[in-house]
Amino acid sequence: MGLGLLPMGLAFGTLATHAGLPWWTAPLFSAVMYTGTLEFLLVPMVLSGTPLATVGMTALLVNGRHVFYALSFPLHRVNGRLAKLYSTFALSDEAYAMTTGARAATWSSKRTVAFQSFNHLYCVAGAVAGSLLGSLIPPRVTGLDFAMTALLVVLALDAVRDRRGDLPTPALALLAALLARLLVPGQMLLTAFSLFTAALLIRHLATRTRPAHA
Template structure:
């Protein structure tokens, strides 16, 4: 979270925006991938309708996260509200694994809070220090892609030999890229969820071998 936030804050300054854009965005929006996209849209003075559509398409994956996120362990209306708001890719990756199934709701909320704090703090620091980065430095926006790559590798390791699942994910992404290039993310998640459901129903109907 820290290096990614620093890269985001520095990118805000390189895009010609004031430092407080990074602080406000990271604290109130708290959606890393959309925040990186939003910088370019703000700099280009994109219409609000385009921003709204982009926000929906990029963050629609959280609908699928909610299917297995352990919100039922979190107690209290305020804690549940904040936990829902702070549901990020990193938070999901750290709570959906088999090792995390015994974690309490209190630990989940505190984990999300500190991740939020790390992101907002590092983004603000990156924006304040961004003027020190030479103009020739490029590729800061690739930090988010690198993070998703690491999360994907960790998820594959967690599968412990379950080869069909990553192959299904890859096939869903390729099919979405070919069939729905304008809405690839949402289409890939939908295809992947449908594939997992179909595999589950097929496996459940198989007769048990004695």
């Protein structure tokens, strides 16, 4: 997991350095916000003095997917108020993908929180390295942030393999993504999650009310 998170932090630290921000802003953003995409969007916002209301609305739209993550994230397996608070804060795409899988069903509270902590640490460490070494990386070097995309693709394929007998679910997810891309390309992610959640609810209600065969 760290092999995907470190390059993302490195890319963000490099972006912040090339944008003219102080070196410590990159690890600070990664440590306090820990939100991936929003960190990259926040750099030009900070430089242009974007109003806080606009920043807040952008954060809501970009991170709205976490509302859906909370529906099935196993927070009940995390013990202690502080641990639950941190686990909620550190609920990333990678943490959700791993902790909701079948292989994590027996994870202890300590292992779940430790996994999230290491993910957080990888991002901050990458941001520190990128901010300190960013001046050595030419601005024309691109593609570092694609490591995150590749990581999420791998996690998605693992999830499909874990549910080989449940082909309708990934099919519904793909259909929701395609419809969102066609209908609302500017808010594709949030729209796709909404459509997918609605489809799952309809499927659940239809299955529950379907009469059993003799």
